[in-house]
Amino acid sequence: MRQSRAPFYALIALLFVAGLSMTWLRHKTHDVPWLPGEKRQVWSVEARVEFEAQGEPVKVSLAVPQTQTRFERLAEYTASPGYGLAFVENGRERRAEWSIRNADGPQTLYYRLDLLVDPSLAVADTAPPLEAPSNLFDDSPHATSALHLLDNAVERSADNFTLARELILEFNLQKQSAGFLEQRQARSRWLKQLLNYAQVPAREVKVLTLEDGRRRQRLQTYLQVFQGDHYQLFDPRSGRVGLSPNQVMWEYRSGSVLELIGGSQSDVSFSIINQEIPVSQGLEKEGDHFSLLEFSIHSLPVEEQALFKGILLVPVGVLVVVLMRVLVGLRTSGTFMPVLIALSFIQTSLLTGLAGFLLIVGVGLVIRSYLSHLSLLLVARISAVIISVIAMVAVFTVIAYELGLNEGMKITLFPMIILSWTIERMSILWEEEGPHEVFVQGGGSLLVALIAYLLMTNDIVRHLTFNFIGLQLVFMALVLLLGGYTGYRLLELRRFSVLGKGD
Known part of the structure; x- marks a missing residue:
């Protein structure tokens, strides 16, 4: 007696209804847009402060930004159980200060800032006072070398801005002198001192690059040079002028980013996520708790949100694999290997990832063919392949660095174990089925990975999967529905093309 499929289809219908209802409710209740760009853009930046307390009173001071050009401070809040908190302002300098009477062991403090993007916003700034660079007045070899670079730059400059540009260029041209100076202190510090020595107001600022979904980001040091009321x-490395639209000045008073009393081994890192919010919500008064949902992944720390933003894209790749295998009939190396490859492409960029994948797998197959003649056990053979893959990645990364191919260094983001198993599976397939099947399955895997990559990097798809968690139930329903398909696949229809030739 054939088992009824009614409960199966009822489950699929339930998942569809539940998923679509949650999605509609999210849009209707919280005014979340269907498409990106319909609302105001907000960058949520979370600073994570970590240090080791020493069993005594602790005071922590973190530089936090004010409203500035292109970015309006929308809201801020912290997570620091047991600590007192105050925001201290001195002119335009603003700092968050935590304090506690006694703390011991590892400590973690969180500060979150929501920045509303406003391209029309412009905030003026004033030049800092000139600093007397006392170490440039001595007769040390460092002072002589630094002043020589300044003299060369002055001859090719016409104003403050061109002097800064030519001085950076001089550091890049005179690499031996620049390296000698940087043994004593950072290049940005030398540039600031030399410009001040030339009566040019300048200071070091800390800049954060806003990249959606990034975790554990660090601040970069830039040079702010003034000429009258303009800057x-x-x-300081490339000499590039200005900030990109997704860069924000975090600390801009030549002060320290983080100060700690009563602890050691301090560190601060930043996690960033991009969100779209209604205009009405963007105009809420500063200091209110900013939340797109009362209870959802959006209430998590930004670092975890950034992690989920990538995880929630995996079902999209899984759905692509199911479609291509079940309906199209495309063969792949491993069931969900294309999804892992697509995730690697997202981290490395498509061309770099594709070239790195082909290079490592190609060389790995050669190494694996040699290992097959040694009659090793499976565990030992796989272990040898893993070590070989790590060595290849290290060699290719060094070569890319020496050739100046910075994109090539991202090859380290490939999952080593997955690459090793791919090499092992393809090698076995080569021995059992021949090279033709290896190219068929390898090409199928790359094709599916490419389609998954294009969908997973699409702005609309990323926006929908992150903001509408109910779509995960819809993906589940589609996968279950496709799982019950037993008809012909598209690639199988070519077998019947001969029948049509007789008509």
Whole structure:
């Protein structure tokens, strides 16, 4: 007696209804847009402060930004159980200060800032007082070398901005002198002192690059150079002028980013996530608790939200694999290997990831073919392949660095174990089925990975999966529905093309 499929289809219908209802409720109740760009853009930045307390009173001071050009401070809040908290302002300098009478062991403090993007917002700034660079007046070799670079730059400059540009260029041209100076202190510090010596107001600022979904980001040091009431920002390494639209000045008073009393081994890192909110919510008064949902992943710390933003894309890749295997009939190396490859492409960029994957797997197959002649046990053979893959990644990364191919260094983001198993599976397939099947399954895996990558990096898809958690139930329903398909696949229809030739 054939088992009824009614409960199965009822489950699929229930998942569809539940998922679509949650999605509609999210849109209707919380005014979350269907498409990105319909609302105001908000960058949520979370600073994570970690240190080791020493069993005595602790005071922690973190530089926090004010409203500035292109970015309005929308809301801020902290997570610091047991600590007192105050925000101290001195002119335009603003700091968050935590304090506690006694603390011991590892400590973690959180500060979150929501920045509303407003391209029309412009905030003026004043030049800092000139600093007397006392170490440039001595007769040390460092002072002589630094002043020589300044003299060369002055001859090719016309104003404060061109002097800063030419001085950075001089550091890049005179690499031996620059390296000698940087043994004593950072390049940005030398640039600031030399400009001050030339009566040019300048200071170091700390800049944060806003990249959606990034975790454990660090601040970069830029040079702010003034000429009258105007200023320009310079990258002290490349000499590039100005900030990109997704860069924000975090500390801009030549002060320290983090100060700690009563502890050691302090560190601060930043997690960033991009969100779309209604205009009405963007105009809420500063200091209110900012939340898109009362109870959801959006209430988690930004670092965890950034992690989930990538995880929630996995069902999209899984759905692509099911469609291509069940309906199209495409063969892949491993069931969900294409999803892992697509995730690696997201981390490395498509061209770099594709080239790195082909390079490592190609060389790995050669190494694996040699190991097959040694009659090793499976565990030992896989272990040898893993070690070989790690060595290859290290070698290719060093080569890319020496050739100046910075994108090539991202090859380290590939999952080593997955690459090793891919090499092992393809090697066995080569021995059992021949090279043709290896190319068929390998090509199928890359094709599915490419389609999954294009969908998973699409702004609309990323927006929907992150903001509408109910879509995960819809993906589940679609996968179950496709799982019950027993008809012909598209690639199998070519077998019947001969029948049509007789008509």
